Amino acid sequence: MDGDRVEIDGGIMEGGGQILRVSTALSCLLGLPLRVRRIRAGRSQPGLRPQHLSGLEMIRDLCDGKLNGGEIGSTEITFTPGKIKGGMHIADTKTAGSVCLLMQVAMPCVLFAASPSELHLKGGTNAEMAPQIDYTVMVFKPIVEKFNFTFNCDIKRRGYYPQGGGEVVVQMSPVKELSPINLTERGTVTKIYGRAFVAGALPIKLAKDMSAAAVRCIRREIRDLYISIQPVREPDDQAVGTGSGIIIVAETSTGCLLAGSSLGKRGKNADKVGIEAAEMLLQNLKHGGTVDDSLQDQLIIFMALAKGVSRVKSGPITLHTQTAIHFVEQLTKAKFTVTKSEEDDPSNDTYIIECQGMGMINPNL
Numbered sequence: 001m002d003g004d005r006v007e008i009d010g011g012i013m014e015g016g017g018q019i020l021r022v023s024t025a026l027s028c029l030l031g032l033p034l035r036v037r038r039i040r041a042g043r044s045q046p047g048l049r050p051q052h053l054s055g056l057e058m059i060r061d062l063c064d065g066k067l068n069g070g071e072i073g074s075t076e077i078t079f080t081p082g083k084i085k086g087g088m089h090i091a092d093t094k095t096a097g098s099v100c101l102l103m104q105v106a107m108p109c110v111l112f113a114a115s116p117s118e119l120h121l122k123g124g125t126n127a128e129m130a131p132q133i134d135y136t137v138m139v140f141k142p143i144v145e146k147f148n149f150t151f152n153c154d155i156k157r158r159g160y161y162p163q164g165g166g167e168v169v170v171q172m173s174p175v176k177e178l179s180p181i182n183l184t185e186r187g188t189v190t191k192i193y194g195r196a197f198v199a200g201a202l203p204i205k206l207a208k209d210m211s212a213a214a215v216r217c218i219r220r221e222i223r224d225l226y227i228s229i230q231p232v233r234e235p236d237d238q239a240v241g242t243g244s245g246i247i248i249v250a251e252t253s254t255g256c257l258l259a260g261s262s263l264g265k266r267g268k269n270a271d272k273v274g275i276e277a278a279e280m281l282l283q284n285l286k287h288g289g290t291v292d293d294s295l296q297d298q299l300i301i302f303m304a305l306a307k308g309v310s311r312v313k314s315g316p317i318t319l320h321t322q323t324a325i326h327f328v329e330q331l332t333k334a335k336f337t338v339t340k341s342e343e344d345d346p347s348n349d350t351y352i353i354e355c356q357g358m359g360m361i362n363p364n365l
Contacts, residue, residue, distance in 0.1 A: 005033045005078065006331065011041030014323035017052045021105040022301055022324055024056060026331040028063045028081045028109045029305070029360065035078045047073040051097025051123060055105045058091035058119075062109050084364075086115030086174065096124030096164035100131045103153075103170060108301050111149055114364035116173045125158045125166035126197075126245050131294055132261055133158070133168060134195060134247045139257045140298060143291070147302045148179035158199060158234055160243030161265075176365045180308035180357055181299075183290040187254030192218060192227045192281075194249055196274065198264075199234035200242030206270045207231035210246045213274030218248070221282050244270070246277045250285055258284045258292040287315030288341075288348045296353075300324035304334035307359035313341060316349045325353075333358045 008023045020036060027034040040046050048056070053070055056077065060067040064082035089110075091102045099121040110117035125133040131140065137153055145151075151172040159166025196210040211229040218227055229248060244264030249257055260281030262273045284292035290313045291299065297320035303310040314321075317338055325336045334357055341350035 005035050008034060008036040008327065008330070009038055010036045011038030013326060014319045015042035016040055017049070017101065018297070018320055018323060019327055020052055021055065021101065022327045023331060024059050024079055025105050025108045025301060026328065027079055028059050028065065028084060029112055030331065031081055032331065033078070033080045035076070037076045039075045039077065041075065047075040048077075049097065050095045051093040051101055054091045054093045054097065054123070055102050058089055058102065058106055059109060062089055062106065062113075084109055084113045086110065086113040086117040088118045088120065090120040091122065093123035093164060096127050096159065096161040098127040098130035099123045099125055099166060099168045100133055100136050103136065103168070104298065107151070107170070107172070108305060110172050111175055111178070112360060112362045112364070113174045116171065119170040119172075121168045121170065123159065123164045123166060124161060125155065125168060126160055126243055126263060128161065128263060131298075132245060132247055132263070133166075135259055135261055135294060138247065138249050139259050139292070139295060143183075143257060143295060144299065144302060146181045146183075147306055149173075149175045156238070158239040158243070160199065160239075160241040163241050165240030174362055174365060176362050177360065178302060178306040178357070180306045180310040181303070182311050183256065184311050184313045184352065185254045186256055186288055186290050186313065187252040189222065189225065189250045189285065190253050192222070192225055192248060192250050194229040194247050195232055196229055196246040197232045197234055198244045199239035202242055202244050202264075204231060204233045206244055206264070207233065209270035210244070210264070210274035213271035214246060214248055214278040217275045217278035218282065244273070246274055248277050248281050250281060254290075256290045259294070260284060284315065288345070288350045289314040293318055297321040297324045300328055303353075303355040304328040304332050304357055305360040306355075306357035308357055310355045310357060312353045314351050314353055317351055317353070321353070
């Protein structure tokens, strides 16, 4: 601590932008002044990239805070939060930096604002190394709303690597407190659906090929379920640039949603994109958990803020999740335990993530 500034080492564990997102969101929520050093120390381009900076600037504006060290490439920042306010906020990465990662940092904060918020997030909607916007809408949204809040996510325009140019508008009302969740019963898979998309200069045939390859791959493991993966061509007035990809979601009898996804890129065969997504989905179904690898770490901050005990059953704990738990425990009174799930087939690598939440109360409501 420097005075009463909390010191965060941004280079440990997963060592990426996630540390920055979790710690600045909690700094904003708890009114804790923060210093983050060695930002993204282990990355090929260390320091702040455009999407990290636009996320920080949005958090600063959300709470009338003060940010020092906020420039591209900076490896150290200090942040002093003010009071969270609702209203309209704009964040623009001006690159293909992910709008979903911008949403991850802002969402916990605006839940505890004084009035409703409207976030205009600009950048890449379907970016590498981040959830695709389709994942956010199809999987993250219905599950995270179990914490007892709702949000609206309107995809105005899609944007792809390298230029970005997408825009998503998120509307949220504040809550008094979050309820805990209990996601421990997987149930049986009842349906599998998804979308394979192309945009810009690419023909619809590529989307059909991705879809067909994915269905063939899933069929080898799961024979008796109807699988519907829609091939779509994004309308030209709603997409900037050229891109392609696929997302496939499995829904279970208990309302769990698990997914696999993949993005096309130059020189990568469409069948390969479809098969990659299908294999990721099957991998996520194999462990018997109720959440997939991409959702695991995104739930940690909400579990920590909720009032009461949350339980989530997952497959192997990812480094992202371990990192989120580490920093959440460092900054809040929430307590996590991770235990191997006993009732399962011992060959299954399944864990129960349990959290005694801190019970954050919105002081504005």
